[in-house]
Structures are given as structure tokens and as C-alpha cells.
Amino acid sequence: MHSKIRSGLLAVILVSILSSATLLQENGAPVVQIIAPQGNMQFTWGQYVPFRIRVIDNEDGNSEYEEILSQEVIMTVHYFSDSLEVQENLNEGQSSHFDILSWMGASNCFTCHNAKAKLIGPSFLQIAERYAHQGDAVEYLSQKVTQGTTGTWGSQIMPAQPHLSSEGLKKAIQWILKNGSRQDFNYFTGLEGAFKTPAKIEGFEDRAICVFTAQYTDHGLENVPGSAKKGIDSIVLSRRQDH
Numbered sequence: 001m002h003s004k005i006r007s008g009l010l011a012v013i014l015v016s017i018l019s020s021a022t023l024l025q026e027n028g029a030p031v032v033q034i035i036a037p038q039g040n041m042q043f044t045w046g047q048y049v050p051f052r053i054r055v056i057d058n059e060d061g062n063s064e065y066e067e068i069l070s071q072e073v074i075m076t077v078h079y080f081s082d083s084l085e086v087q088e089n090l091n092e093g094q095s096s097h098f099d100i101l102s103w104m105g106a107s108n109c110f111t112c113h114n115a116k117a118k119l120i121g122p123s124f125l126q127i128a129e130r131y132a133h134q135g136d137a138v139e140y141l142s143q144k145v146t147q148g149t150t151g152t153w154g155s156q157i158m159p160a161q162p163h164l165s166s167e168g169l170k171k172a173i174q175w176i177l178k179n180g181s182r183q184d185f186n187y188f189t190g191l192e193g194a195f196k197t198p199a200k201i202e203g204f205e206d207r208a209i210c211v212f213t214a215q216y217t218d219h220g221l222e223n224v225p226g227s228a229k230k231g232i233d234s235i236v237l238s239r240r241q242d243h
């Protein structure tokens with residue numbers, strides 16, 4: 001009698017576990033956490049700020065076990081002249097920045113290109129300075145990236161990348177030309193490292209604010225296209241008052 005009830009209960013539990021596993025074919029959102037810097041940190045101009053990010057995703061894995069690709073963890077550092085500016089500007093395409101940066105991360109651009117410093121290829125800052133005022137730059141550069149190129153910036157080769165979607169690539173190039181030379185905006189990838197705050201930005205006085213944001217877009221469920229989800233974390237750093 002007793003054992004009958006027990007096995008009946010077990011069956012009910014088993015059935016409910018099985019059905020929730022098949023019915024709940026839903027991708028869980030990743031959890032992104034900025035471990036460092038901490039929100040109460042104050043920054044100065046021209047300072048190295050160490051950072052560390054943790055990402056946990058049910059499907060993709062845990063960054064503590066090296067299961068998350070560091071080039072897919074995208075950070076932006078955005079400076080504002082004071083906190084009122086933050087309120088007004090946070091909606092300024094925060095998510096469109098991340099969509100394009102995630103596309104570039106997943107397309108391996110950051111293996112060879114940095115935001116501000118030359119790597120294997122020129123920095124996006126150098127590219128923006130050279131082409132921002134050239135009328136046909138988007139068309140011209142998309143073609144060069146697709147077909148591969150060498151000799152313009154040195155002897156390194158950018159291999160042909162015919163697999164890239166031309167729509168994605170054009171958006172990325174437009175974005176690079178528009179944002180590449182901004183002093184108040186930096187971006188990079190990784191789980192751990194340090195970024196440097198700019199030398200003093202003209203017009204930014206004591207009340208300057210830095211918003212540091214990290215985002216990870218997961219890979220979604222293999223059999224459910226479009227199921228990718230984002231996790232995001234953001235902290236605000238204020239400038240150290242020197243008196």
C-alpha cells in the first residue's frame with residue numbers, strides 16, 4: 001500500500017519533469033555581472049581601470065569555466081559632462097550600439113581591429129579619420145572588407161570575407177565612420193583586463209560621469225532561430241574631485 005502511493009507519486013513527478021522539459025523549449029537569458037570596477041569607484045583622466053565581467057548562461061555556459069567566448073562579451077565606456085546628460089542620452093541608441101558591436105564580435109572583426117589602437121589592422125579610430133568625409137566610403141569599404149585587401153595600411157592582409165551579410169557589414173561600417181573618432185565613447189571585448197580613460201575631454205569638468213556597460217548576447221537554441229537573448233549590466237563612475 002505504502003509503496004504503491006510512493007511509486008504513484010514518483011510517476012507523477014517524472015511525468016511533470018519530462019513534460020516541462022519538452023514544453024519549455026525556451027532559451028534562458030544570460031546573466032551578466034560587472035565584478036570590477038565597482039560602482040563607487042571614482043576615476044581620473046588618463047587612468048587604467050581594471051575590469052572583470054562574469055557571464056552565466058544556462059545553454060552557453062559559465063565564464064568562470066572558460067565556456068564563454070571573450071570576444072563576444074562587449075563593453076562600452078561612455079563619458080558625459082554631468083549626470084543630467086546621462087539621463088538624456090542613455091536612450092541614444094544604447095541597444096543599437098550593442099547590436100552592431102555584437103555583430104562585429106561574432107564576425108571576428110575584433111581579432112584584428114581595436115577601437116583606438118592599431119592591432120593587425122588599423123584601429124577603427126584611424127579608419128574613421130581617413131574616410132569619414134569620403135562620400136562613397138560605405139560602399140567602397142564594404143567591398144574591400146568582402147573581397148579582402150592589403151597595402152593601404154601596411155603589409156598585413158585582411159582576408160576576403162564573402163560570407164558576411166552585406167546589410168550587416170554596411171551598418172557596421174557606417175557605425176565605425178560615425179563613432180570611430182569619438183573621444184567620449186570607447187568599446188572593447190573581453191572578460192578581464194583594463195581600459196584607459198581618455199586624457200581630459202574638452203568641456204568636461206568636475207562633474208563628468210562615466211557609464212560602463214557590459215553585454216552578452218547568447219547563441220539561442222540551436223533549433224529555434226531568433227531565440228538569442230541578451231544580458232546586460234551597467235555601472236556609473238564619477239570623477240574624482242582633486243581638492
Ligand code: HEC
Pocket residue numbers: 104107108109110111112113120121122127141144145149150151152153154155156157158159161164172173
Ligand atoms: C584577419 C585579420 C582581420 C579581420 C578578421 C578583419 N580585418 Fe579589417 N583589416 C585587416 C587588415 C590587415 C587591414 C589593412 C589592409 C590594408 O593595409 O590594405 C584591414 C582593413 C580594414 C578596413 C580599411 C580598408 C581600407 O582599404 O582602408 C576596414 C573598414 C576594415 N578592415 C573593417 C573590418 C571589419 C568590419 C571586419 C569584420 C567584419 C574586419 N575588418 C575583419 C585585418 C582584418
